Amino acid sequence: MTDSRLGRFLAELKRRRVYRVAVVYAAVAFAIWQAADFVLPALRLPDWSATLVVVLTLAGFPFALALAWAFDITPEGVQRTEPLVAERGAGPGRRGVIAAFGAGVVVAVAAGAVIFVVRGQPSQQEVPYPVGEAKPAIAVLPFENISPDPSDAYFADGMHEQITSQLSQVSAIRVISRTSVMPYQEERKPVRDIAAELGVNYVLEGSARKAEDRVRLTVQLIDAERDEHVWADEYDRDLTAAHLFEIQSEVAERVASALEVELTASERERIERHPTESLAAYDLYLLGRYYWNQLDTEGLERAIEYFERALDLDPDFALAYSGLADTYMVQTQGWRLAPRDVFPKAREAATRALELDPTLAEAHASLGQVRLFFDWDWEGAEAALRRAIELNPNYAPAPHWMAMCLMARARFAEAIQTVDRALALDPQSPYVKMNVGYIFYVSRQYNRAIEAYSDALEAHPNAVIRALRGGVYVQQGLFDEGISDIELASEMLEGRNLIPAAYLGFAYARAGRRNDAERVLRELQEISAERFVNPDYIAIVLIGLGENDQAIEWLNRATEARTDWPVFFPVDPVTDSIRSDPRYQELLRTVGLSELVE
Known part of the structure; x- marks a missing residue:
C-alpha cells in the first residue's frame, strides 16, 4: 500500500x-x-x-x-x-x-x-598551494656563534640562513622563515614553547665555529611534541667553499631522511649545487646578507658593498646578484629613494641572477616585485611569483607578494588565502601580519582588520601598523580612536616614514579639523621640496579635504614617478570619493587596472 x-x-x-x-x-x-x-x-x-x-x-x-x-x-x-x-x-x-x-x-x-x-576548499587555481597540508613542519633556530672571534657572528648567522634556505627547497617539509625564528636568538625558550608559537613539530638547533682554516658545525634535530632528540651530528672540515656547501647539503638531506621525506631529483640537484668556488666571495656574500638583515639605511648600503665585492671575485655568483636585487627592493620601501633610481637596478640584478641560475626562487620573487610595484605588469608579476612558489614553496616572500598582487586586482578572497600561507611560513613577521590586516581593510572587513592589526601590535609595537589601524577606525567613523593611533605612530617615526602623515591628514579632514589637515598638507609639500615624497601621500590628504582636482593632479605625478600607488590605493577606501571621477578612471586604465573601473 x-x-x-x-x-x-x-x-x-x-x-x-x-x-x-x-x-x-x-x-x-x-x-x-x-x-x-x-x-x-x-x-x-x-x-x-x-x-x-x-x-x-x-x-x-x-x-x-x-x-x-x-x-x-x-x-x-x-x-x-x-x-x-x-x-x-x-x-x-x-x-x-x-x-x-x-x-x-x-x-x-x-x-x-x-x-x-x-x-x-581553495582550488588549485585560487591558491598556489593548500594551507592545511599534512606534512612535517620545522623551525631552524639561530645557530650559536662559538668562534674565538666575536666578529665572526656573521658566519654563524650565514650558515643558519643557508641551511634554512637549503631545507626550504624540500617541498614535503614546511620550513619557518628566518624572520620568525631570529627573535629566539636573544630570548631562548623551551623547545616545546617555541614549537607551539611557530606552529611546528620539529626544531633544528646548533652552533657554528670558525677558526683559522677549520670550520665546525654541530646540529641536533628535536621532536618538539615528544621533547626527544631525533638525530644529532657534528661536521668538522677544512674551511673551503666546497666543504661549506657540502655541510649545508648534508644537513638538509639528513633532516629530510630523519623526517622520512624523499627528495625529488630536482630538489636534490638544487641542494647539492655549489653556488661559487670562491671561499672569499662566499664570505663576502655572508657579510652582505648579515648587513641586509639589519634593515636600516647604513646596513643596506654596506650590504650592497659586500655583494658587489663578492661579484668582483666571482662575476657568475648568482646568489650575490639575488642579494643585490633584494637590497634594492628594500631600499624602495620607505628609505627616501625614488622608484626610478632603484627599481631598474633591482631588475638588472634579478635578471642577471636568473640568467646564471633559472631555478633561483628568490630572484624570481624579486623580479615579480619589480613587475608589480614598478612596471604595473599584473600578469607578469603573478607569473613570476607563481614560478618562485613552484621552485621554493617555503620562500615566504613569494606568497606574501602574490597576495598583494591579487589584492591590487580586487581578488580579495584569493589574496586572504594566499597571505595566510605566507603567515604559516613566517608567523612572527610584522610585515606579513600588517598586510593581513590591510587586505581585510581594503575588502571592507573592518572588524577583522582591527582584530588583525591589534594582534600584530601586541607582538610588535610597529608604528606603521598602528597608523593603519587608525585608518580603519577613521573609515568606521571612530575619529578620536583613529586620530589617536595615527598621531602616536607619527611621533614614533619622526618623519622617517610618511604613510602615517598621509593618513593623519585624511583623518583630520574627515573629522572636520580642516586647519589641522591643511597643516599636514603644507608639511608634506615642504618635505617634498627637499627630498622624494610619494606624491600619492599628498593626494590622500587632498582627497580627504575634498580637493579632487588637486588630488588627481598629484596622482598624475605619482604615475609619472612610478610609485607603488596602483598596488594599494585603487582598492583603498580613502579613494572612494573619487572613484567615479572620469579622470581617475582614466588613470586606472593607464596603469592597467581597467577591471576596477566602475
Whole structure:
C-alpha cells in the first residue's frame, strides 16, 4: 500500500512539472553563484556577500517546488493545478504541497552542506598551494656563534640562513622563515614553547665555529611534541667553499631522511649545487646578507658593498646578484629613494641572477616585485611569483607578494588565502601580519582588520601598523580612536616614514579639523621640496579635504614617478570619493587596472 502511494506521489510530481522546475532552478542558481564570484569582488563587496547569495538561492528552492506543485502556467495564465480525477475529494493537494515543500527543504539543506564544504576548499587555481597540508613542519633556530672571534657572528648567522634556505627547497617539509625564528636568538625558550608559537613539530638547533682554516658545525634535530632528540651530528672540515656547501647539503638531506621525506631529483640537484668556488666571495656574500638583515639605511648600503665585492671575485655568483636585487627592493620601501633610481637596478640584478641560475626562487620573487610595484605588469608579476612558489614553496616572500598582487586586482578572497600561507611560513613577521590586516581593510572587513592589526601590535609595537589601524577606525567613523593611533605612530617615526602623515591628514579632514589637515598638507609639500615624497601621500590628504582636482593632479605625478600607488590605493577606501571621477578612471586604465573601473 505504501509503495503504491509513493508511486502515485512521484507520478504526480512529474505531472505537475516539479522535477522540471527543480532542474531549472538548480541551473539558474548555479549560474548566479558563478556570476557572483566575478561580480561581487569587482563591486568591492565584503566576502560574506557571496555566502549570502548562496543562502538566499538555497532558501528559495523549497518555495519554488511548492509553487510548482500548486500552480501551473497555461495559455490562460497562472492557474491552480487540478488534482487527478481519481484523487479529487481525497485531497492530496495540501498534503502534496507540504510534502513538496519538505522535500525541497531537505534537498536545500543537503545541497547547502555540500556547497559550503566544496566552496570552503581553495582550488588549485585560487591558491598556489593548500594551507592545511599534512606534512612535517620545522623551525631552524639561530645557530650559536662559538668562534674565538666575536666578529665572526656573521658566519654563524650565514650558515643558519643557508641551511634554512637549503631545507626550504624540500617541498614535503614546511620550513619557518628566518624572520620568525631570529627573535629566539636573544630570548631562548623551551623547545616545546617555541614549537607551539611557530606552529611546528620539529626544531633544528646548533652552533657554528670558525677558526683559522677549520670550520665546525654541530646540529641536533628535536621532536618538539615528544621533547626527544631525533638525530644529532657534528661536521668538522677544512674551511673551503666546497666543504661549506657540502655541510649545508648534508644537513638538509639528513633532516629530510630523519623526517622520512624523499627528495625529488630536482630538489636534490638544487641542494647539492655549489653556488661559487670562491671561499672569499662566499664570505663576502655572508657579510652582505648579515648587513641586509639589519634593515636600516647604513646596513643596506654596506650590504650592497659586500655583494658587489663578492661579484668582483666571482662575476657568475648568482646568489650575490639575488642579494643585490633584494637590497634594492628594500631600499624602495620607505628609505627616501625614488622608484626610478632603484627599481631598474633591482631588475638588472634579478635578471642577471636568473640568467646564471633559472631555478633561483628568490630572484624570481624579486623580479615579480619589480613587475608589480614598478612596471604595473599584473600578469607578469603573478607569473613570476607563481614560478618562485613552484621552485621554493617555503620562500615566504613569494606568497606574501602574490597576495598583494591579487589584492591590487580586487581578488580579495584569493589574496586572504594566499597571505595566510605566507603567515604559516613566517608567523612572527610584522610585515606579513600588517598586510593581513590591510587586505581585510581594503575588502571592507573592518572588524577583522582591527582584530588583525591589534594582534600584530601586541607582538610588535610597529608604528606603521598602528597608523593603519587608525585608518580603519577613521573609515568606521571612530575619529578620536583613529586620530589617536595615527598621531602616536607619527611621533614614533619622526618623519622617517610618511604613510602615517598621509593618513593623519585624511583623518583630520574627515573629522572636520580642516586647519589641522591643511597643516599636514603644507608639511608634506615642504618635505617634498627637499627630498622624494610619494606624491600619492599628498593626494590622500587632498582627497580627504575634498580637493579632487588637486588630488588627481598629484596622482598624475605619482604615475609619472612610478610609485607603488596602483598596488594599494585603487582598492583603498580613502579613494572612494573619487572613484567615479572620469579622470581617475582614466588613470586606472593607464596603469592597467581597467577591471576596477566602475
